[in-house]
Structures are given as C-alpha cells and as structure tokens.
Amino acid sequence: MPALDGMRVLDMTQYEAGTSCTQALAWLGADVVKIEPPEYGDPGRGVGRSENKDYSAYFCAWNANKRSVALNLRSEEGRELLLKLAPKFDVFVENYGPGVIEKLNIGYEELKAVNPGLIYARIKGFGTTGPYAGYRCMDMVAQAAAGAFSITGEADGPPMMPGPTTGDSGTGVQTAMAILAAYVQKLRTGEGQEVEVSMQEAMTYYVRTRAFIGSAWGTQATPRNGNKGGLPPVDIYPCKPFGPNDYIYLMPVNQGHWDGLCAAMDRPDLLIDPRFETNPGRVENGAALYEEIRSWCSERTKTEAMEAIAAAGVPCAACLDTGELHHDKHLTARGFIHEMDLPVHGTVPMLGFAPRLSESHVDMTVPPRLGEHTDELLEQELGLDADEITRLRESGAIGDANRFV
Numbered sequence: 001m002p003a004l005d006g007m008r009v010l011d012m013t014q015y016e017a018g019t020s021c022t023q024a025l026a027w028l029g030a031d032v033v034k035i036e037p038p039e040y041g042d043p044g045r046g047v048g049r050s051e052n053k054d055y056s057a058y059f060c061a062w063n064a065n066k067r068s069v070a071l072n073l074r075s076e077e078g079r080e081l082l083l084k085l086a087p088k089f090d091v092f093v094e095n096y097g098p099g100v101i102e103k104l105n106i107g108y109e110e111l112k113a114v115n116p117g118l119i120y121a122r123i124k125g126f127g128t129t130g131p132y133a134g135y136r137c138m139d140m141v142a143q144a145a146a147g148a149f150s151i152t153g154e155a156d157g158p159p160m161m162p163g164p165t166t167g168d169s170g171t172g173v174q175t176a177m178a179i180l181a182a183y184v185q186k187l188r189t190g191e192g193q194e195v196e197v198s199m200q201e202a203m204t205y206y207v208r209t210r211a212f213i214g215s216a217w218g219t220q221a222t223p224r225n226g227n228k229g230g231l232p233p234v235d236i237y238p239c240k241p242f243g244p245n246d247y248i249y250l251m252p253v254n255q256g257h258w259d260g261l262c263a264a265m266d267r268p269d270l271l272i273d274p275r276f277e278t279n280p281g282r283v284e285n286g287a288a289l290y291e292e293i294r295s296w297c298s299e300r301t302k303t304e305a306m307e308a309i310a311a312a313g314v315p316c317a318a319c320l321d322t323g324e325l326h327h328d329k330h331l332t333a334r335g336f337i338h339e340m341d342l343p344v345h346g347t348v349p350m351l352g353f354a355p356r357l358s359e360s361h362v363d364m365t366v367p368p369r370l371g372e373h374t375d376e377l378l379e380q381e382l383g384l385d386a387d388e389i390t391r392l393r394e395s396g397a398i399g400d401a402n403r404f405v
Helices: 017-027 057-062 076-088 100-104 108-114 139-145 166-189 199-204 208-214 255-264 279-284 286-297 302-311 329-333 374-382 386-395
Strands: 008-012 031-036 066-070 091-094 119-124 193-198 235-238 247-250 316-318 337-342 346-351
Touching (some): 008 017, 008 076, 017 031, 017 057, 017 066, 017 091, 017 119, 017 166, 057 346, 066 374, 076 108, 139 166, 193 199, 255 302, 279 286
Parallel strands (some): 008 031, 008 091, 031 066, 119 193
Antiparallel strands (some): 247 316
16 A cells, blocks of 8 residues: 555645655655646746647656646636635645735635645745745755855855755655654644745755864855865766766775775775875875876776776766666666656656655656646546536636647
C-alpha cells in the first residue's frame, strides 16, 4: 500500500517551488489534484514549450502522478466549486505571488471555514511578514538572498549563480516535510493548521555548512574557492576526450584517501615525496600536486578514472552532464530512470524519486494535460451531471479538457 494512501491534496501551485512539493507527496502515494486557470494553466506548462502548448518538458519534470482540474477562480462559480471541493481534501498548497490568494478570497480563513481540519500550506519568497514580505521572488532570487551566490564561483571572481534550482525544489521538499508533520498531528488531534515556508529561509538550510564553518558566527563572509575544497588535491581534473564536461571530481580529505589515490594511480613515489607527505605540505605545494594528478587523469576517460580511483576507496565522481544523467548505467540499474510515453514528446527517460520505502511502492504516472480530469472530478466529488458540467463550461467557470489535445 502506498505510504500516503488516503491523503488528498488540492494543489494550487505553479512553476517549481510548489509543484516539487506536491509531486513529492504524490510519489509517496497522496492523491494530488492540480487546480489550474482554464486559459493557460500552471505557467510552468509553457516554459521552453515551443510548439508543445501546455505540456513542456519543464512541466513534466514536476507534475507526474497528478490530476488536473481547470477552474476559473476569478469567477464566482469557479470559486464556489473550489470551496465545495475543499472539505473533501486534507491539504491545500499554494505558491502564488504576494497578495494573489487574498485577491481571490481563498486564504486560510476562507478555506478553514468550510474545512476546519484542512492543512493549508503556503510557499512565499520571503514569507508573509517582515520588510521583504511584499517582494516578488523566484528560485535564484531566493538563492541570492540566502547567500548561495556568495559562496559560488572563483575566489577572485564575482558571486556566481548556482546550477541547481534548490531555491525552488529545495523549498518544495521542506514544505512537503512540514505538511507531513502537520498531517501526523491532524491524525492525532483532528485539527488542521496553516504551514508557511519562506524560500529565502529554506535556502539557508543548504548553505548552512558553509555559513557556519566560514563566517565565524556571522562576523565575516565565507570565501569562495571555486572547485577547490580548500585541501589539495580536492579539485576537478580534465579527462579524455577533453569535452566541456570531461572531468572527474576528487575529494580525498584524509590520509587514507591520499594513500588510496596514490595506489590507484600506481604512484607510490608520491607517498614519500617530501612535498606531499603531509596535509600542510600538500596545501603548500598544491599546484605541483595538481599537475601530477592531472597528468594521470588526462590519459583516461572520466569513467575510467572514476572506476579506478573509487575502487581504491577514494570519494570521487565523473562529472556527468545532464544528457549522460538520463542514461547513467548505475541509475538505470537501480530503476531510477523511468521510460514514459508522454503526449507530445513520445517515449522519453524520466528521472525518478530518491526515497525508497520497502513496503510502499508507487508507479510513476504521466503528467496531466490541462483540465484533463475536470469532468471526472466534478462528477465524482460533487455529483454534478453532464448538463451542469456543460453549463459551467459555457459560463467560463471551468475549462475545456480537449483544448490542447
């Protein structure tokens, strides 16, 4: 049985911070229903879409295992439909910009009035209080505001935008965790509650180590050090055939790792070289040490180098690019890559969900088309017949599921 079998979620999220939260809940077995504007849906549907209309790869990445209902919440009838659905669900999640939910008159107090046990989760860039509460926010804005830019990049260069979209998806996962805690409490007490997560605050969780180690309790800025870990030979090294991502990252941080690296390279002479015998010596002679390792790595592919060095017990990894990631033999062997037949895109590899529960399995299902389940849900949950659904569609309160088919 899925772990969250029985949990029901109204998902009024968009782009990534909210959708990553609700997808995590769906992958754990919750019934997640997206509430989307009929005219365009979740704006994430159009990110990089070209001719794909409502079904971009970006949207598919964050909306598997969900259903979609197209409701016009700017119409009174559309809003009333949402209020009628709310008592049938355990959780409501939204991540709209400041003031949007209030303008729609569907805030916590309004939904709590029809469902006192509702868990109402809100993701905001800077929260709903404080001097920045009214500021708009997106992933990299949250990362900049949380210090992530300041610790990314070369020591003699400017702050740099990080690659992963942790400001969004990292916030989403923390929100899902908070929702689960509130859900456990609700099972004990029967009471719902409001959950609020600030993207800026959530991002500080991911810079916590660097902030605590390098900032001396906030009295100075943690320095940037690029790819170097501050302790040679931690760094990236080029490998054959010297393409833009043909590198291996090595992280030997103790004497045992250093011994293993020398053994993997068949360079016992480095162990007795007075320049490299100790950590201080390796720091002082870091440039020379880098050249010794670079020379060895440059005669091998990144995969060959990784297999040899990892076998010697040294933490390391080939720097996989995002194309290679979808076909990595290890991820494939573990069943993490899912082949899915998607509308518009055809059969494609989809990245899976890291948590694995031994007694709870949930198959990955295809992300929904805009409003695909509108009629089904209104009929099953509210008992509306075909004539009433047609009338609501003609009045503009609900969308047409066949619009983009």
